[in-house]
Amino acid sequence: xxxxxxxxxxxxxxxxxxxxxxxxxxxxxxxxxxxKAGQELPVHSHDIEGQVSLVVIEGxxxxxxxxxxxxxxxxxxxxxxxxxxxxxxxxKTDLRLLVTIAPPI
Amino acid sequence: xxxxxxxxxxxxxxxxxxxxxxxxxxxxxxxxxxxKAGQELPVHSHDIEGQVSLVVIEGxxxxxxxxxxxxxxxxxxxxxxxxxxxxxxxxKTDLRLLVTIAPPI
Numbered sequence: 001x002x003x004x005x006x007x008x009x010x011x012x013x014x015x016x017x018x019x020x021x022x023x024x025x026x027x028x029x030x031x032x033x034x035x036k037a038g039q040e041l042p043v044h045s046h047d048i049e050g051q052v053s054l055v056v057i058e059g060x061x062x063x064x065x066x067x068x069x070x071x072x073x074x075x076x077x078x079x080x081x082x083x084x085x086x087x088x089x090x091x092k093t094d095l096r097l098l099v100t101i102a103p104p105i
Numbered sequence: 106x107x108x109x110x111x112x113x114x115x116x117x118x119x120x121x122x123x124x125x126x127x128x129x130x131x132x133x134x135x136x137x138x139x140x141k142a143g144q145e146l147p148v149h150s151h152d153i154e155g156q157v158s159l160v161v162i163e164g165x166x167x168x169x170x171x172x173x174x175x176x177x178x179x180x181x182x183x184x185x186x187x188x189x190x191x192x193x194x195x196x197k198t199d200l201r202l203l204v205t206i207a208p209p210i
Contacts, residue, residue: 001170001190007181023185027156028133028207030183051132055203057162057181065106076112076162078135078203080128085106098160098183102133102207 006032012094017041022098029104035061035091043088052087052101054079059095064088111137117199122146127203134209140166140196148193157192157206159184164200169193 002023010020010032017039022030033041043064054063056077062070063079066086071079073089081087083105089097107128115125115137122144127135138146148169159168161182167175168184171191176184178194186192188210194202 001168001176001184001186001192003168003176003182003184005179005181006183022183023158025156025185028158028205030158030185030205051130053128053133053135053205055160063106063108071106071108074110076110077108078111078127079106079108080130080135081106087106098203100133100135100158100205100207102205 010034012036024104026104028100028102031099033097033099035095035097037091037093040090041088043086045086046083046105048083048105050083050101050103052081052083052099054087054089055098057096057098059091059093061089061091061093061095064090115139117141129209131209133205133207136204138202138204140200140202142196142198145195146193148191150191151188151210153188153210155188155206155208157186157188157204159192159194160203162201162203164196164198166194166196166198166200169195
């Protein structure tokens, strides 16, 4: 068993969102992104098999998708997307996001 | 893209912890467990390949392992365990846990 606390191991920056690699194995990759209000993970996709979960740990914003589509994002929201499907996030308040990618990229 | 809010879709019960299936696909299975203070997910394991992440969304307690081992658990903690390695959780306060299993059981 391994344990990490992403509240302690990651912080926020006025410059850009902060990215922390929590875990990487043949099974999944887990990342934490911290956004200050207004910061954005731009819409992106990769043409490979697999899915990604985006979990809003705290904060509010929007999930971003293909063709300018957006969905409200708040604490407790889980978005599931194919890795090949465009996805991103824009923070309205400071926001902690947990991302799990399986299989890992 | 699919979205679910586990703060809204799951609740707490005095009888036992409440389990919500958030997502199940060939890539991963995502569950939310809500524990009232004192409730416990008993130590268990399955003799199969893969890993599980246990993320404490809010609350305090202990991660449980083999032979009575325990580790403190609090908001922001991520525990990674092989599926075949004994793991569990006991809540000291009301606690929301997010569990991801890859590949899915």
